[in-house]
Amino acid sequence: MATRLRPSSKRCAVIGGSGFLGRHLVEKLLERGYSVSVFDIRQSYELPGVTFHQGDLCDKQALLSALQDVSLVFHCASPAPGSDDRKLFERVNVVGTQTVIQACIEAGVQKLVLTSSASVVYEGTDIKNGKEDLPYAKKPIDYYTQTKIEQEKLVLGACNKQKGFLTVAIRPHGIFGPRDPQLVPILVDTARRGKMKFIIGNGANLVDFTYVENVVHGHILAAEHLRPDSPICGKAYHITNDEPIPFWDFMSEVLVGLGYAAPRFHLPYRLVYGLALLLWLLSVLLRPFVAFKPTFTPMRVALAGTFHYYSCQRAKEHLGYKPVVSLKEGIACTVQSYPHLKSGA
Ligand SMILES: NC(=O)C1=CN([C@@H]2O[C@H](COP(=O)(O)OP(=O)(O)OC[C@H]3O[C@@H](n4cnc5c(N)ncnc54)[C@H](O)[C@@H]3O)[C@@H](O)[C@H]2O)C=CC1
C-alpha cells in the first residue's frame, strides 16, 4: 500500500481550477486539508484557503509565481471541446502543457497529475470495455482530441524518477454533475429548440458517463499514490462510473428529470452522420459570410450513436479506485442542481 501524503503539510496547485472539474477538485482538496493555489485565465469564484493566480498557462513567468512552494500540481485546463479553433487547441493543450512541464521542473514541483480524456483512443467507431493499452487514435475525431493525445504523451514522457519529477494521467469520460457548462446545458438547449425527439441509431449503444465527484476521487487517489516506487509513474488511468449505460437512456433520464420529453423516434445512424458531415462542411464553407454552428456536429453524432465505454480495472488495481457516487445518485444530484434549466423555468 502507498504511504499517504500528509495533506495538512501540503500545498498544491490546480491549473484550470476555475472550471467545472477544477472547482470540484479544489473543493475536495480543501476538505482534505490541502491548501490550494488556483491558476486560471479567469477567476470564477472565491473560497477561503484558495489563492487565485490569474494568467495564461503559456506564460511561464506567471506560472512560476503560482507554483512557489507547491509540490503537487493538477493540470485540468483546456479550451472547451466544442470549439473548432485548431490554433487555440494547439497553443493551450500542446504549447501550454510544455510550458506547464517546464515551469513545474523549474519550480521544483515533484508530482504532476494531468486530466487527459478516454477519447484519446476514440476514432468514431465502437469501443467496448477499452483498456489503457489501446493505441492512441490515428484519426482523432477533432482538434480537441488530437491535442489531448499530444498533451498526454508530453506529460507521461516527462516522468523522470531520477530527477524526482513524477507524472500520471487520468482519463475520464463524459463528466457530468452540478455546474457542468456543456453536457446538460447543451442537452436542454437542444430540447427547448424541439430537436431532442430522435434517437440516433437503435439506442443500444453503451457509453460511460462519469459523475464529477468520481473523477475528483480518481485524481486525488492518483496524486496520493504517485511515488518513485509506484507502478503508476508515467501511466494513464481510465476513471469512469464503471456503469456503462445506453447513451439515449442517460439523455432520457436527465431530460425527464428536468421535465422534458424523452426522445422516441429512431433515425438511422449513417443517415444522420452523413447529414451532420454535410452541414459541418457547409458551415465551414460559409464561415466568411454567415456564422452558424450546427447542433448535431459529426463528433456529437458519433458520440451519440456508437459504443464507447472503458475498463477501469487498472485504476482499481493500482489506485484502489472505486466510484464513490452511483450513476443513479449522480443523475439525481445533477438534475436537482439545475432548477433554472427545468421545463417552464
Ligand atoms: N467535461 C468532460 O466531459 C471531460 C473533460 N475532460 C478534461 O477535463 C478537463 C477539465 O474540463 P472541464 O472542467 O469540463 O472544462 P472547463 O472549460 O469547465 O474548465 C477548463 C478551465 O481551463 C481554463 N483555461 C482554458 N484555457 C486556459 C489558459 N490558456 N490558461 C489558463 N487556464 C485556461 C478555463 O478558463 C477553464 O476554467 C479538461 O482538460 C478536459 O479536457 C476529459 C474528459 C471529459
Ligand SMILES: CC(C)CCC[C@@H](C)[C@H]1CC[C@H]2C3=C(CC[C@]12C)[C@@]1(C)CCC(=O)C[C@@H]1CC3
Ligand atoms: C445534441 C445531443 C445529440 C447531444 C447532447 C449532449 C452532448 C453535448 C454530450 C454527450 C456526450 C458528451 C461528451 C463530451 C462533450 C459533451 C457531449 C458531446 C466530450 C467530448 C467532452 C470532452 C471529452 O474529453 C470527451 C467527452 C465525450 C462525451
